[in-house]
Amino acid sequence: MPTTTAxxxxxxxxxxxxxxxxxxxxxxxxDVSIDIKYTGVCHxxxxxxxxxxGPGLYPMVPGHEITGVVTEVGPQVTKFAxxxxxxxxxxxxxxxxxxxxxxxxxxxxxxxxxxxxNAKDKDGETTQGGYSKEIVxxxxxxxxxxxxxxxxxxxxxxCAGITTYSPLAHWNAGPGKKVAILGMGGLGHIAIQLAHAxxxxxxxxxxxxxxxxxxxxxGADHYYATEDPETFAQLAGTFDLILCTISxxxxxxxxxxxLKLDGTLINVGAPDNDITMNNWALIPARxxxxxxxxxxxxxxxxxxxxxxxxxxxxxxxxxxxxxxxDAFERLDRSQVRYRFVIDMTKFQA
Amino acid sequence: MPTTTAxxxxxxxxxxxxxxxxxxxxxxxxDVSIDIKYTGVCHxxxxxxxxxxGPGLYPMVPGHEITGVVTEVGPQVTKFAxxxxxxxxxxxxxxxxxxxxxxxxxxxxxxxxxxxxNAKDKDGETTQGGYSKEIVxxxxxxxxxxxxxxxxxxxxxxCAGITTYSPLAHWNAGPGKKVAILGMGGLGHIAIQLAHAxxxxxxxxxxxxxxxxxxxxxGADHYYATEDPETFAQLAGTFDLILCTISxxxxxxxxxxxLKLDGTLINVGAPDNDITMNNWALIPARxxxxxxxxxxxxxxxxxxxxxxxxxxxxxxxxxxxxxxxDAFERLDRSQVRYRFVIDMTKFQA
Numbered sequence: 001m002p003t004t005t006a007x008x009x010x011x012x013x014x015x016x017x018x019x020x021x022x023x024x025x026x027x028x029x030x031d032v033s034i035d036i037k038y039t040g041v042c043h044x045x046x047x048x049x050x051x052x053x054g055p056g057l058y059p060m061v062p063g064h065e066i067t068g069v070v071t072e073v074g075p076q077v078t079k080f081a082x083x084x085x086x087x088x089x090x091x092x093x094x095x096x097x098x099x100x101x102x103x104x105x106x107x108x109x110x111x112x113x114x115x116x117x118n119a120k121d122k123d124g125e126t127t128q129g130g131y132s133k134e135i136v137x138x139x140x141x142x143x144x145x146x147x148x149x150x151x152x153x154x155x156x157x158x159c160a161g162i163t164t165y166s167p168l169a170h171w172n173a174g175p176g177k178k179v180a181i182l183g184m185g186g187l188g189h190i191a192i193q194l195a196h197a198x199x200x201x202x203x204x205x206x207x208x209x210x211x212x213x214x215x216x217x218x219g220a221d222h223y224y225a226t227e228d229p230e231t232f233a234q235l236a237g238t239f240d241l242i243l244c245t246i247s248x249x250x251x252x253x254x255x256x257x258x259l260k261l262d263g264t265l266i267n268v269g270a271p272d273n274d275i276t277m278n279n280w281a282l283i284p285a286r287x288x289x290x291x292x293x294x295x296x297x298x299x300x301x302x303x304x305x306x307x308x309x310x311x312x313x314x315x316x317x318x319x320x321x322x323x324x325x326d327a328f329e330r331l332d333r334s335q336v337r338y339r340f341v342i343d344m345t346k347f348q349a
Numbered sequence: 350m351p352t353t354t355a356x357x358x359x360x361x362x363x364x365x366x367x368x369x370x371x372x373x374x375x376x377x378x379x380d381v382s383i384d385i386k387y388t389g390v391c392h393x394x395x396x397x398x399x400x401x402x403g404p405g406l407y408p409m410v411p412g413h414e415i416t417g418v419v420t421e422v423g424p425q426v427t428k429f430a431x432x433x434x435x436x437x438x439x440x441x442x443x444x445x446x447x448x449x450x451x452x453x454x455x456x457x458x459x460x461x462x463x464x465x466x467n468a469k470d471k472d473g474e475t476t477q478g479g480y481s482k483e484i485v486x487x488x489x490x491x492x493x494x495x496x497x498x499x500x501x502x503x504x505x506x507x508c509a510g511i512t513t514y515s516p517l518a519h520w521n522a523g524p525g526k527k528v529a530i531l532g533m534g535g536l537g538h539i540a541i542q543l544a545h546a547x548x549x550x551x552x553x554x555x556x557x558x559x560x561x562x563x564x565x566x567x568g569a570d571h572y573y574a575t576e577d578p579e580t581f582a583q584l585a586g587t588f589d590l591i592l593c594t595i596s597x598x599x600x601x602x603x604x605x606x607x608l609k610l611d612g613t614l615i616n617v618g619a620p621d622n623d624i625t626m627n628n629w630a631l632i633p634a635r636x637x638x639x640x641x642x643x644x645x646x647x648x649x650x651x652x653x654x655x656x657x658x659x660x661x662x663x664x665x666x667x668x669x670x671x672x673x674x675d676a677f678e679r680l681d682r683s684q685v686r687y688r689f690v691i692d693m694t695k696f697q698a
Contacts, residue, residue: 099610108610108634108635110586112633170635237459261448261449264637267631269628270628271628273627274600274625274626274627275626276623276624276625277623278621278622278623278624279618279624280619282616282639282640282641283641283642284457284642285457286457286519286640286642287639287640288613288637288638288639289631290631290635290636290637290638291628291631291632292631292632292635293633293635
């Protein structure tokens with residue numbers, strides 16, 4: 001029979017989050033039950049609890065940057081045992097049969113993967129995320145957290161990490177490549193570390209120079225302010241890749257113009273407004289504009305192992321569950337360096 | 350000393366074209382002088398004589414789909430001899446030194462290649478195109494027309510052909526790939542033949558089914574009308590590549606949704622208005638939106654040789670020079686199947 005677990009939920013659109021009790025299904029088949037230790041606060045938590053991605057399912061328990069410890073495993077589980085350090089990211093199911101699923105790109109499941117919260121699972125139940133004490137997930141959608149990564153500072157890797165690792169790897173960031181990271185927030189500050197560890201020459205493009213010292217410490221080779229028009233003249237035709245981590249809808253022409261021949265701007269922000277560009281910003285150098293989601297399960301595990309090898313983690317500010325509404329307000333004003341993580345070990349119902 | 354040659358020019362923005370005399374430079378160095386036999390009428394001729402690409406240089410002699418016969422060669426010419434059948438496309442010079450030029454991608458010259466007309470050449474002279482009896486061009490920017498291709502129906506290959514061949518080749522159209530050609534006009538009707546000859550499964554997306562029979566004859570496997578909403582439901586997630594040959598600024602979401610995982614929509618139209626899309630049309634399948642220009646000199650020669658091998662040519666309606674204004678009007682109403690070509694052999698000053 002289902003167990004109940006303490007959580008924090010948004011009762012309705014835009015309302016403050018408050019204590020709430022949810023039920024988790026019995027551990028069955030290939031399920032793993034996880035005692036949640038830490039949950040990162042993603043900007044999309046803020047968006048979804050305000051219907052920024054369309055009408056939400058309420059009460060909504062956000063959270064898809066989850067780390068914890070296995071407390072129970074189903075009879076068909078082969079990869080995990082009680083006591084293992086594990087993580088759960090942005091989705092907890094997919095069809096498993098389509099070409100993307102078979103290729104280990106479950107996030108691109110042709111039937112749509114099942115988001116960790118604010119969605120309906122195959123039982124018709126509303127999925128509820130990591131702002132809770134416990135979660136039950138099929139082992140295919142569970143990651144192993146390497147021993148050398150701390151559970152708190154690795155939680156944001158489950159979304160912010162894979163969202164930036166996947167496009168950097170897919171579009172071949174590496175030695176000899178010039179990569180720009182546009183925006184230095186929750187995603188950007190991890191992307192700098194990843195691109196640097198992959199061997200690329202990394203440039204940060206941030207609105208101001210206020211985070212320059214942090215950027216260089218994290219591995220950036222160069223740092224420019226986009227509020228300075230000179231930046232766009234100086235860097236025209238420079239980059240192989242630009243990874244845009246900004247969630248707003250920009251006019252992209254001036255950024256596209258920074259790409260060299262055959263360069264690609266990948267936007268991992270998810271603005272709800274349309275984006276605009278002029279075809280002439282692409283034509284003169286056969287440029288591409290692309291977007292990607294988080295990543296498949298195998299590459300998410302690769303990302304965690306890569307982060308362990310290079311000691312890459314999020315710079316975090318740990319908060320307690322009851323402080324989430326203040327954290328949302330600060331996040332909305334970009335007042336965090338660089339990711340809030342909720343310490344769920346201190347949360348009691 | 351320069352020679353004079355008969356031409357047709359637009360005296361000012363949007364004015365009817367009229368007879369005009371231009372001068373061509375003396376043949377020098379690696380120059381080739383060409384007796385122009387045929388010139389294709391590109392939609393951009395119409396655009397540029399109406400300042401559709403910004404203020405034009407008048408009087409303007411359009412024409413960048415040129416075929417003819419060599420009449421004189423400079424002392425440094427090594428590739429051509431008097432009597433050779435040759436072609437000139439959309440540009441007649443580039444810096445020759447930058448990375449794209451060294452890679453044989455002169456159209457992407459970092460200093461900007463020199464368009465065949467409506468531009469300033471390195472002498473500061475206004476370039477004048479193929480609506481004229483003669484042209485003098487450095488041999489690097491001259492193509493060889495294979496013997497098995499007719500000079501009239503191959504003229505459009507110099508722009509419409511390479512503009513579609515280059516992206517199809519660059520993005521790997523070939524066996525096992527599903528390619529959609531969006532729009533069946535001057536570019537589209539050649540693109541169908543090219544993609545088919547490359548071995549791809551070809552689908553035409555045209556506004557109506559009025560050109561369906563032609564499309565299938567040219568090599569399309571499937572043909573759908575975009576005025577039918579059912580098309581977009583039926584073909585969702587189908588294509589590896591979509592080549593958009595439409596010059597207007599579309600909202601691209603519904604077309605992007607027809608791409609499968611990692612698919613790319615390449616827009617070779619050059620709308621002067623901004624284009625719009627929603628990032629969510631890309632994210633769910635890691636799609637890309639790209640644009641490209643015509644092509645480099647080596648690949649343009651490859652394209653001509655490929656067309657000779659597969660007997661690919663434009664379907665043309667031949668006109669005389671003095672009928673150009675009527676042809677422009679019909680082109681503006683898309684009333685040509687599928688390319689006007691001016692017979693310059695009949696044009697006397």
